[in-house]
Amino acid sequence: MxxxxxxxxxxxxxxxxxxxxxxxxxxxxxxxxxxxxxxxxxxxxxxxxxxxxxxxxxxxxxxxxxxxxxxxxxxxxxxxxxxxxxxxxxxxxxxxxxxxxxxxxxxxxxxxxxxxxxxxxxxxxxxxxxxxxxxxxxxxxxxxxxxxxxxxxxxxxxxxxxxxxxxxxxxxxxxxxxxxxxxxxxxxxxxxxxxxxxxxxxxxxxxDPGINVGHWNLPERRIEIRNGQILACGLPCRIFRFSGYDPARPGTVSRYRPDWQVADTGPAAEVFRRYQALLEQCGWRECAGLPYGWDLFDNGEPIPLPARRLHSALGEAAAQFGDPFAAGAPGSYYSWLRKNHPRLFRELR
Amino acid sequence: MAEPIAFVTAAAPNYLAQVRVLCVSLGRFHPESPFYAFLAGDEAAERAVRDLGVRVLPLRDLRLRGLAGMLLRYGPKEFCAAVKPALMLALLRMGHSCAVFIDPDMLALDSLADCLAEASAHALTVTPHLDPDCTDGREAAFERSLLLAGMFNGGFLAATNRTEATGFLEWWQERLRTACYEDVGRGIHFDQRWLDLAPGYVADLHILRDPGINAAYWRLPWVRRGSSSGRYLVRGLPLRLFHFSGYNPARPGEITRFRPGWLVESLPQAAELFRHYRQRLLEEGWNEHSCRPWPWGELWRLACGFRSVRRELRLLLPRLRRRWEARTGGPGLSAAPLAASGGDQQGLPLEGLRPEENGDQRQQRSQRDQDDPGQPEPRHDLRIRMQDMRVSHRTPPSAI
Known part of the structure; x- marks a missing residue:
């Protein structure tokens, strides 16, 4: 296969x-x-x-x-x-x-x-x-x-x-x-x-308790380390998920569980340490500073979330505006928003 | 050893006609399987089904933990939903190898033998609302209502006497003790949403895909009447068990209260089914039985009144306190004795579910979450506790 x-x-x-x-x-x-x-x-x-x-x-x-x-x-x-x-x-x-x-x-x-x-x-x-x-x-x-x-x-x-x-x-x-x-x-x-x-x-x-271990099931999965191998419920742990883990705050399990410290996870803390080392090796610091390419209209203005939702809700009617990122043209989505929904932009400031 | 397969239903006394119709219709196809009913301990109602051979389950046989709290917290609809696992466990304790729960507002139209054989071979059997043939663009609205109401319909369930099934039923009963009401935004829809966890909790879960079992208004567009036999069919398969979910015999023109404006007469193929069901309900005394009161009505109404007073006071006291402080310049009235005690428990979200909520939501939630297991039970079951009075304040529009 x-x-x-x-x-x-x-x-x-x-x-x-x-x-x-x-x-x-x-x-x-x-x-x-x-x-x-x-x-x-x-x-x-x-x-x-x-x-x-x-x-x-x-x-x-x-x-x-x-x-x-x-x-x-x-x-x-x-x-x-x-x-x-x-x-x-x-x-x-x-x-x-x-x-x-x-x-x-x-x-x-x-x-x-x-x-x-x-x-x-x-x-x-x-x-x-x-x-x-x-x-x-x-x-x-x-x-x-x-x-x-x-x-x-x-x-x-x-x-x-x-x-x-x-x-x-x-x-x-x-x-x-x-x-x-x-x-x-x-x-x-x-x-x-x-x-x-x-x-x-x-x-x-x-x-298989060793597949997809994450903060949502960590207490039930009984992580232990035997001869360097990570086990979940006594079986090999094969996939560990770090949902919400922030390498800038390596002491916290997940941003969705701000009250839970890695140090309180028992043997699983070692898995978090290995992951942190791997992220350092993979250059998370350099990546974290990169911009998201589709955050802005092409004139540099941030795209308000309601403007995204509205464009989606307009469906086929949005086709008249052409490229929604392009702010310059007279019939653009941006100029339409500016005229009809100016509050969207004021609220961003 | 008792009979291997048994049916059970739970109904408030005002649903007695529905119970009788269901019992008679099941008896036509399954005379060998006993039919149990839980009628909330109402003796008059229990006497009124004896002629059909219904085996009435008394309240004490359910071995409910925290019964007083449930009677204070729940009205008839919630209470009858909240005892489903206890009823199935009671049947399994009696020696039945397979307990089949069926909502009272159903009508058997054909033999269930095949699906009962399937159910007997698995720990737990559920019926899904959605099936692969009805997912298209137009159905997104129905799917969104299911995201709030639950994937599986709680109207038909089967469990066999295996550790996996009984363990699941015991867990479910414990959840329903305190969380069997409608608060869909929080993930609670009576007994039903808890069933969504079954695919994870029960390895031997059977998903019964026969469209003719537990068919309700969501399958009506596919219901036809066979031209020669006169039997009802769903997508060409026999309609075996129809669920009149949300149907009110007092408003016979409407299919279900969950889709207002959808009229029986708009479905020529199925209209006869609804007329027949209503006729049967009238024959079984719907006019008389539908007026029967909820036996725990006084207690429940008292608790509802208490809850609404408490809610009003909770809103009022902070305002009074602010007014008092503005006039006297010092602390005065306190809402503390009526406000929730205990820690403010935060959510534990997964994958992007952030615990962002305003103070009021958090306060409401922390109050409700105090019913979490782990609290000591009172020694006497009839002692009334403050937390037994708590129930969700919000009642968003129902889905199913």
């Missing part, structure tokens, strides 16, 4: 993709690793020098809705592109694609996951495999119910009629409903995965 591994990152988070690539190549040098650049090209991200195969946003072509990079901000776009990238790779000849979201470190061979992928058309990892215990158990479950039952960080698709149809559906939803609005049931691309058990008889649910 011809398998590809894939990830997505904007320029300033490219060090995260590099660290995934470096850790993956230690265990699977044979697997090609593709990273989609959810950003404008930048000199600091040179395809010839990256430890992965860089795919440009433009390289996805017409499969991505026009101006999606205008409709979404940086984080939304990075997540919304997931089904588009997976479909692109399956269409370019790979039999299966395993998506690893940014902030992932591969700690061992992924054979159990790849074997599942050979048997199932879709493979997902639930956030929780058992009810959490302790004082905040119900709260943690409610957070999972609002963020999505499955984690969007490890997702596998094998090319079948079923999985291609699912990817089409997921891409349609991500094209307009990939944002954070948990009160209304939206959590980027991730909550749509909740439908997969209903929609995909060929779904395989990963129950």
């Amino acid at each position: 011809n398998i590809a591994i894939a990830s997505i990152a904007s320029n300033r988070r490219m060090a995260l993709a590099r660290s995934t690539a470096v850790s993956l190549s230690l265990h699977h040098p044979e697997l090609p690793f593709f990273v989609l650049q959810a950003d404008a090209p930048h000199a600091a991200v040179d395809p010839a020098r990256e430890p992965f195969r860089l795919l440009s946003y433009a390289g996805l072509g017409a499969a991505v809705p026009q101006w999606l990079h205008f409709h979404y901000g940086e984080q939304e776009l990075t997540y919304a592109l997931t089904p588009f990238l997976l479909r692109h790779l399956l269409e370019t000849g790979f039999d299966a694609v395993l998506f690893l979201k940014q902030e992932t470190m591969v700690l061992g061979r992924l054979d159990p996951l790849l074997e599942m992928l050979a048997r199932h058309s879709v493979v997902l990892t639930p956030h929780l495999l058992e009810p959490p215990r302790g004082r905040q158990a119900r709260l943690r479950e409610l957070n999972v119910l609002r963020a999505g039952i499955f984690n969007g960080g490890v997702v596998g698709f094998r090319r079948t009629a079923e999985s291609l149809a699912l990817l089409d559906w997921w891409a349609r939803r991500c094209a307009c409903l990939c944002r954070l609005d948990v009160e209304n049931g939206l959590h980027f691309e991730q909550r749509w995965l909740d439908f997969f058990p209903s929609l995909a008889p060929g779904l395989g649910i990963v129950r």
Whole structure:
């Protein structure tokens, strides 16, 4: 089976993709690793020098809705592109694609996951495999119910009629409903995965506790280190996720858990130390300073988020404005906004 | 050893006609399987189903933890939803190898034998709202309502006597003890949203995809009547168990209260089904039974009144205090005894879910979250606690 591994990152988070690539190549040098650049090209991200195969946003072509990079901000776009990238790779000849979201470190061979992928058309990892215990158990479950039952960080698709149809559906939803609005049931691309058990008889649910360990299930996964090997529930830990980890604040587990210190995670603290060292090696400091290429109109003004939403909501009517980034022309979206919604710009100041 | 498969339903006494219709319709196809009903301990209602051979489950058989709190916290709808796992556990304890819960507002139209055989072979069986054939662009609105209401319908569930299933039911019952109401923004939709966690918690989860089982208004566009047999079909397969979710016999023209304005007569193929169901309800005494009161109504109304007074005071006291301080220049009235005690628990978001909320939301949430497990239970179940009075204040529009 011809398998590809894939990830997505904007320029300033490219060090995260590099660290995934470096850790993956230690265990699977044979697997090609593709990273989609959810950003404008930048000199600091040179395809010839990256430890992965860089795919440009433009390289996805017409499969991505026009101006999606205008409709979404940086984080939304990075997540919304997931089904588009997976479909692109399956269409370019790979039999299966395993998506690893940014902030992932591969700690061992992924054979159990790849074997599942050979048997199932879709493979997902639930956030929780058992009810959490302790004082905040119900709260943690409610957070999972609002963020999505499955984690969007490890997702596998094998090319079948079923999985291609699912990817089409997921891409349609991500094209307009990939944002954070948990009160209304939206959590980027991730909550749509909740439908997969209903929609995909060929779904395989990963129950290996060593795959996709993250802050949401860390207390249940009982991390230990034996002879240098990292174990989860006594089994080899193969994929560790550092969702929300900020290398500038290496003492904190995740920006989503500001009260939880790495030092309080027991043996898992060693995994965080290794990840920090890997990020240093991959140049996170240089990357962190890079600008996001689609933050501004071409006259240098920041694009207000409501302006992105409005353009998306206008649908086909937005076509009259042409390129929404181009501010100069008289009939531009920018000049229309200036005239009809001047408050959008005042509120930014 | 009792009979292997048993059905069970839970209903407030005003749903007695629905229970009778369901019981009779199931009995036509499954005379061998006993039918249990929980009628909230209402003796008159229990007497009124004896002629059908219904086995009534008394409240004490449910072995509910924190019963007094549940009766104070929940009205009839919430309470009947909150005891589902306890009912299924009670049946499994009695020796049934497979307990099948069915909402009372359902009608059996054909044999369930195939799906019962499937359910018997798995730990837990659920029915999804959505199926692969109905995802297209137009359905995004329905999908968004499911994101708030839950992936699986709580109207039909089956569990077998395996550790994995009973462990799940015990966990679910513990959650429903305090969190079986509607607060969809927080991830709670009665009993139903908790079921979304089942694919992670239950390895041997069976997703029953037969479109004819637990079909409700969301599958009506595919319901047809066979020209020769007169049987109802969903996408060519027999319609076995129809769920009249949101149907009100007092407003017979409307399909469901969840989609106002959708009229029975707009679906010529299915209109006869609704007419037949209403006729059956009337034959089984809907006019009389629908007036039966909730046996714990006084207690519940008292708790509701108490909650609303407390809510008003909580809003009023800070204003009074500010006014007092403005006039006297010093601290005066305190809202502390009525405000929530205990720590302000922050959320633990995943993947970008940030704990950004304003003070009021955080205060409301911390008050509600105090019902978390780990608090000591009172020794006497009938002691009334302040926290038993707590329930969500928000009632956003219902989805399913």
